[in-house]
Amino acid sequence: MASSRRGGQAMSALFKARSTEACTQCAQARTVPFLRAATLPLQRRTYSAEAAAAAAAATPSSQDTSTSTSTPRPVATAPDYRIRAGLLLSRPPLITRDPPPFEAAFYLYQKRLNERLTGSFRRNVYFKPDTMLALDWRLQMRHRKGTPARDIGHYHGGKGANGFGGATAWDDEFLVGDPEAEQLTNQDQLRERIISDADLRVSEDGEPLPDADRVRVERPQPRRTAADEANDTQRLDRKLDRTLYLVVQSADGTWSFPTADVRTDENLHETASRALESAAGVNMNTWIVGRVPVAHIMRDVTPTKEEAFTSEKTFLLKGRIMAGQADLKGNTLxxxxxxxxxxxxxxxxxxxYYYASVKNAMPER
Structure with missing residues (x-):
């Protein structure tokens, strides 16, 4: 039994020695290529003319004999395209849009349906008898011909033509081209009808005032501004219900968004911010929405002696303006x-080609 134990120990020692030798050979075979690959320099891509020239100057010539022929060094070549970044700076809508004719007609139908289904208005709950407010309410009801709501026209709310039911009790739809429907769906007239209810119709003595002596409340500003009337495209107070975008005109007469070449040490959003400042000044309070481009433009360019690029790639980021105005004095672009x-x-x-690449990044409004 002792001899068998000694035989097992000898076999274990022999197996361990052979395994160690095999692992050493394998490690040597794998270590040499790994170290050789680790000594190779990294290949960097250059995105500007000055960086490409510097990389070409740093590349060793073919007459350099110090480099080993067995491990050739990679050559840093300049790309044949140029990368640019710009900012799609926008001013969002400041007011809501006017509803189209179908929406206006649908809203009028809903208002009349609500008037027909809700309970009648109890004026005694809201107005004390023989007060100025009660007198003003009676004058308004007389002007509306018995309709409590002020924006649905002369309507009887399902009570019938004479208040006792009738054939017109459910007649709350207009035909196409009805002049009364056009007045009730016209936003300017509807706005004036609602605001006129706040005009003072009764004097302090409780007497009705003539129409010329009524105290008018202040009307809101019109939806169309002086910039809309003059078609001044350099002002931000135009087209208040639409989104406006800043475009600049370059030296060759073409229009585009503020754009500049991407430097080797810049990110796209940094280049876009620099392009806006270089083109339109610093008198604007802006905010870049994100660092991910929303549009991509590609076009071919003609190589020159200074630059050998054959194409151009432009990435546009989204931005918002909150205050200020563009100023072209001293711009560097x-x-x-x-x-x-x-x-x-x-x-x-x-x-x-420019608009076709960016139109899907802009909303219809």
Missing amino acids: GVSAFQWLAKEELAEQLPK
């Missing part, structure tokens, strides 16, 4: 003019 334009106006100013 050669910008000669700027405009704030809506989407359909951009289709007329921007080149066709």
